[in-house]
Amino acid sequence: MVNFSWRRALMGRYDVFHVHWPEILVDGHSPVKKAVRQMLTLILLAKLAAKGIPIVRTMHNVGLPQGISRREKFLLQVFERRTALCIRLNALTDVPPRLHAVTVPHGDYRSWYAPHQKSGAAAGRFGYVGLVRRYKGVESLVEAFAAISGNQPGLTLRIGGRPSTAELATTIQDLAGGDARIQLDLRQLSDSVLVDIVTSSELVVLPYRFMHNSAGALTVLSLGRPVLLPDNEVNRCLLEEVGPGWVYLYQGDLVAETLVNALQAVRSGVRSAEPDLSRRGWDETGRLHLDAYRKVLS
Template structure:
């Protein structure tokens, strides 16, 4: 959009940019439609009027180490929402998770459902299952304008991966069947269970690569101890920059996501965007995604991950590198258009309050 053009809408996005290309892809798609998207800060929110405040992962704002700090953060964000609503700003929440993955102080966990869903005017879920779960957990959303708008693919976010053999060679790996865990290593992602399941595989011509930075409550030395006597397991416990992502995903035959709990997963779309098969639990939105892309690309298991599930994934994985996962349902042009349409949808709760009561 030309800087001299008047934007169709002026949107403040939290966050607009970050480690996740989802945010950049969404903002770019909106901006191609004449929407101006600014990166959120409290100063920016107070400085000018916005048509839309679009919030992703509110727990990033509200996380605190004590109940007192949690109270302050909730009050600060709540007061900002109140001011923006007086200005006529619509507040859109994309419900990526029903609850934060990391524990918050009890006061913060109690405060969030009391006010945040009520303060929003619009809500986006990434799947039909996600919308139903959000409405059940947060009944206040039933009076809001809602839409199901899927998570987009990552095909335009990274360079194209080379062949599996080339990627493995550049990473110093042997050319053998490769399971990969990729991403930040956090407790809910259940990496120790993956290690244990892999260790029980009675096969020598396989390897497991774990690539990502350990997060809160995950100790590097403990992970290294878990794999110390199994030379088939390779650890790269550090942040993976964007230019190296295609190497790791490209090296994989199957990307394994052993989550304990999950509603949505960008990691699934990252693997599928490189045409790599995924093994993941039968939870949250994943069955709905499987129905779109097919079981050959997304294998789901019940219960806790075990070596039998890894064997099943080996048998069903797509080895032909010329095959492409159909991700047409997750195209960013359509996602940007549907997001814009929701932005332009009226505030149902405000309309209902203004409407006269029906005649008896």
């Protein structure tokens, strides 16, 4: 297995092309870079078709990204039509009937973050890490925390991650409104800073407006901190998998009372020394991926 590079993808020899987020291939930080990547993607798709190289796609998301151009949508739809096998991260992911699918649970991040120094949890601190996008609901987290009354002393909120747009960054800063309890770190996080934000939090909150699979939740659990997630079938399965006291769920809109009650539940609950991530080991995950590649080649 080799990691992706445009040179390797276009000029190299390989049997299977495995893509996780095809939208990254057709995007860029400037109009020129985006146009170049889209042209390279067309060439790549032509090569894969000409040489009969099957595409394997991991289904992180269940639909196309929102707010993309017609050209991006077209290219992603071509990727979907050319996909020979889908790897879904949980058995609840719907896959088009024409596609073969296998289920491979998302691996944990314990070994990835092991080299980095962990912090002690600061009493009363809520945390958020990850890319800041509209669907992830970071604005609602800031609003809910800011609405916690002053008779709840010692509570703080620390948010780290790069916003998808400058407008979104401004919105979050405006909502924080100079509240001294809220610390914003709106940039691409290094692994060491991410570990510090997560492990210094008593409870990490991921208030996604839509959540189907979450590497963020697994990151938090891999670092040994409880996480608050929206209530849905996938997250209920995660709660059952990792054991009590690690995953907390809320229904409806995220409000101040939700945060306060969840923190009280964390403090009063009983949990094991670490969450049960035994199904997420990379040895097993690697074996299942190899089986998937062999299946699509056969």
